[in-house]
Amino acid sequence: MQHIIDDFKIAFPDMYNTYRPLHDTELYIDISAAQIKPFCHYILQKYNAALVSMYANDERSINGSYAIYYAFALRKQKMLVILKTLLSPEQASFPSITPEIHAAHLYEREIRDLFGLEPNGHPDKRSMIFHDRQNPHFYPLRKDSAVKTFHLSNSADQLSSEDFIRVRGEGVYEIPVGPVHAGIIEPGHFRFSVAGEPIINLEARLYFVHKGIEKLAEKMSITRALFLAERISGDESFANSFAYCLAVERAAGIKAPERAAYTRVVFAELERLTSHLGDLAGICIDVAYSFAAYQFRMMRGWCYLLAEELAHNRFLRNINKPGGIRDDFLKDKKSCILEYLTKTKKELAETVRIIKTNPLFIDRIENTGILSSTAAKDFNAVGPPGRASGQTFDLRKNLPYSNYDQLEFKIPRHRNGDVNCRMNVKIEECFSSIELILQVMEIMPAGQHFAEIGLIEPFTYAMGYCESPRGENMHWLMIGESNEIFRYKIRTPSFCNWPALCVAVKGNIVPDFPLINKSFNLSYAGNDL
Incomplete structure (x- = not known):
């Protein structure tokens, strides 16, 4: 330094x-x-x-x-x-x-x-x-x-004043989509500017589910704020609690015990595997490839069953705590983990072979939704979207934490930046996550799973970070008096990748937007906070 x-x-x-x-x-x-x-x-x-x-x-x-x-x-x-x-x-x-x-x-x-x-x-x-x-x-x-003093106006004039970038020209028209969508999708408004079929411009208007999480965290104890961190975004529960705990531990000047650090790796990779399998299923369902979608969903279900077996919680909540983990969750679980992951790996390899030899499927995803390497760098696209566009960054390698530097694994990287490349990055990361979990179970050390955290000096601050399934996850904390939160800044990967998605859809047709969107799989809740 x-x-x-x-x-x-x-x-x-x-x-x-x-x-x-x-x-x-x-x-x-x-x-x-x-x-x-x-x-x-x-x-x-x-x-x-x-x-x-x-x-x-x-x-x-x-x-x-x-x-x-x-x-x-x-x-x-x-x-x-x-x-x-x-x-x-x-x-x-x-x-x-x-x-x-x-x-x-x-x-x-x-x-x-x-x-x-x-x-x-x-x-x-x-x-x-x-x-x-x-x-x-x-x-x-x-x-x-004071939060209670804030209210939204219902004035019709203000509601109609939302301003979008207008694309003008002969034959150019707009397609407004959302903020309310079908199914269980969270709210977000998309304004497409279209000439004929190709999309000329897309603006995403988000923050319909802004909850004021950073304000809510103020004056919470470091223990209580953990529960808030776990609920930022449901499918990133472990990653957010992981980054939060690392920030608290760095502010306190301690490290979690070795057994706790390796246990966190297992659950972080299980969350990544579960998330990516869901994304692969979503890509397949958006091109009406139902057989492959059901296969990936079946494997995702196996991962949820494994999570419930290990942690009694499919969302992987109530595992982390500042200083380590709440219990020795992996004690006597090696054979159970091996059983689930072995059959998942076998089924995954076969399903990937099938989809990659289907020319109709490959035709839909190749050269669709290209995010150039220049745009990926300019917007700091992170996670699989960044690595599918030639970026090599992964916090597990570039800013290693929780003993990742003691493990052997490679970071997938592709260059074309299309749906196919984003899919391939996630497929390769699925296999990598399986191997990482098995590798950790072979070297899992004995010992304590928790270290006590004492009184932290007021106005001490630190950054906690981890590589979530969607990419870089950055949590910054300033601790106030009596181990209470003075300031909690959260930056999930979706915050970086929404602008990248808006660039990637340009030049594509509107019916391909759901496919491109699913290949990014961004979180509304994780962005809106």
Whole structure:
């Protein structure tokens, strides 16, 4: 880490910044608002870094200011560099980096909606979370804002003022879809601009299920907030609790015992396997390939049965706790795990062979919904969508946690960026998850499954992260008095990948949108928070 600090001091010799290493993987640098753009540009150019999170914090009770944090992943160096700048309450604005770093555009709009801090120079002035129906001066994540004072207006004028980018030209028309959909799909509005058959533009209007999770977490104990983290998004329950617990443990300066760390790997890979099998079934059902869909759903059912056998919970909840896990869940379970995974692996191999030799199926998914490698990099597309478009990043390798660096596995990577590539990444990750679980069960150490966490020094903070089935999952915590949450920032992979989906559908026909959408399989709840 010292060589990174030395690089900054050489690049900015006249700037006297404070460098604060935290743990082995986090470096915090205090900068002024005027230094935001040069520092961000330097990190991107020097280290080919990615902006993996950006968030604000109301620190007026600590230092009299608002704070904005820019978290960059230096993946080759396997560390995070997090820039912090303070803004006076009177200033309440900061320079936008969106024109230079496209991945920042949603973060900056989120900060404007929730804190009232204006990103000067941001090209999009629309409200993102409250759909233009926000009380004019209500910013819920300010500490002096009470949630009970907030209400949405029913004014017809405001409801009709939602603004979409208009595509004009002869024969161009719009197709509005949602926010209410058939079945059990969560709400989201999609506005297609179409000329004939091809889609010219797509805008997704989300946040219909915004629950204020980050506000709800304030003043919760670190134990109670875990239950909130588990319920961010139902099919990512374990991943979110995993990242949350890692953040608490890093803030407390402890590590979970070895047995707990390896047990977490088993459940994380089981959740990945379950999720990917569901996605594969969804892709098949969207092209009316019912036989293959039922095969994948059958295998997913086996994974749910295994989860229930191991943890007594198909959503893999109530397993994690800050400091480790709640019980020794895998004791005497090796034969059970081997039985389920062996038959799943065999059935998966046969079903994959069948679908890959079906020319009609391959014709539907090849060259459909292409996300270029340039777009994937610009929007920081993460997880399978990123790795299907030539990106190689996976937190299990690039910022290893929970003993993943002690295990042997490869990261799948494809380049064409279409539905077929996203499907292939998930297929390969299914086999990889099975092998990782079996590998862990062979080397599972004996010992304790939990370490006590004492009183954490107030206003200590840390980043917890894990590779969820959908991709990078970043959770940042600042602990307040008496082990209560002062600030909890959640960034699930869907937040990064929704803009990538809107790019991937361009040039495709409207009937292919469900197929492309399913190949991304993004979470509304995980985005809207």
